[in-house]
Amino acid sequence: MNKDFSIIKYFPEESVPEKLKKRILNRIMVIKFRPLIYLFAAGLIIHLGFLSNHIYRLSLETEVLAVIKVMVTDFELSSDYLLNISAGLKEILPMFSIYLLIINLALVSLMIKLFKHFNSELL
Amino acid sequence: MNDNFDTNLLIAAQKGNLKAFDALINFYQTPIYNHLYRLTNNKDDAADLAQETFIKLYKTRERINADDNFRSYLYKIATNTAYDWFKKKKRHPEDLIIDAPDDYFETIEAKQSYYEVERLELIGLNMAMDKVKPAYKNILFLYYQQGFTYEEIGEIIGSPLNTVKIGLHRAKKELLKHFE
Numbered sequence A: 001m002n003k004d005f006s007i008i009k010y011f012p013e014e015s016v017p018e019k020l021k022k023r024i025l026n027r028i029m030v031i032k033f034r035p036l037i038y039l040f041a042a043g044l045i046i047h048l049g050f051l052s053n054h055i056y057r058l059s060l061e062t063e064v065l066a067v068i069k070v071m072v073t074d075f076e077l078s079s080d081y082l083l084n085i086s087a088g089l090k091e092i093l094p095m096f097s098i099y100l101l102i103i104n105l106a107l108v109s110l111m112i113k114l115f116k117h118f119n120s121e122l123l
Numbered sequence B: 001m002n003d004n005f006d007t008n009l010l011i012a013a014q015k016g017n018l019k020a021f022d023a024l025i026n027f028y029q030t031p032i033y034n035h036l037y038r039l040t041n042n043k044d045d046a047a048d049l050a051q052e053t054f055i056k057l058y059k060t061r062e063r064i065n066a067d068d069n070f071r072s073y074l075y076k077i078a079t080n081t082a083y084d085w086f087k088k089k090k091r092h093p094e095d096l097i098i099d100a101p102d103d104y105f106e107t108i109e110a111k112q113s114y115y116e117v118e119r120l121e122l123i124g125l126n127m128a129m130d131k132v133k134p135a136y137k138n139i140l141f142l143y144y145q146q147g148f149t150y151e152e153i154g155e156i157i158g159s160p161l162n163t164v165k166i167g168l169h170r171a172k173k174e175l176l177k178h179f180e
Helices: A002-010 A020-032 A034-075 A079-092 A095-122 B003-014 B018-040 B043-063 B070-088 B114-118 B122-129 B134-145 B150-157 B161-179
Strands: none
Touching (some): A020 B018, B003 B070, B018 B070, B043 B070, B070 B134, B134 B150
16 A cells, blocks of 8 residues: 555655745844844943933023023123033033944944854855 | 764754754755645745744754754654644644544555556645645655654654554545545
8 A cells, every 4th residue: 555655755846935045044143143133222222312312402502502692692791601601511412322322333333244244154 | 865964964053053054954945845835735834834943943953962863853843833833723623633543453455456546646646635634644745755764753743653553544544535
């Protein structure tokens, strides 16, 4: 009886979808780089938090500058006074957001380089 | 691909060599995809299940013993992945099991001669195969198309040797029933 069913091995084979292997390898890449992806996401969230704070402060500065302009125009304040105010405003700029932006850009370029490196090894 | 080649690639993949894993995918994606397509009758589902099979293989690669039969292990993952898919699709649970062995094992007496069976059209048999329940289809393809032994099939489907033999016997009977 075994002989009779050996015809089963001649059932036609289907060709594998073209992108199947690529899908598999992409998923493996995500698994492999998962810690780095989480780190980058956390860094990006923190950076966005500081950036929004920075934008908020800038908007405050704009309002302050508008008020100063009115004060200068309407009340004829001295230029020394204005210089002191602008020096103070510069201190408001949060350096943290700039540092975080640099770190995140470095992480992004590192991830891109690693992806390219492993992709070129496999292709 | 002989066992040594499989073992060498597996050991390299376990050490993190992606090229070795890539080579394993290259060799096994076609038979695994076809096996899953035979079980599911759907190309998209077969592709999804094949992807899932290789991802599971990657995640569990370090747990595989290099002395074990890698091919059987891979087909075991594929079969279990397909069965999970059947359960999610809410297929009838009895489609996934091989009936319990009877106390009396009936030997098959060929009702048709060897030459009559030879006249079976490949397409007709293919159509009949679509009506066979997945558990039996699985055994038929593992035995006749992939060339696994009874012991290896037992490892793949997690059943004892006697159950595999009975399952194959019943699978052939069911296939003939749908063909006639």
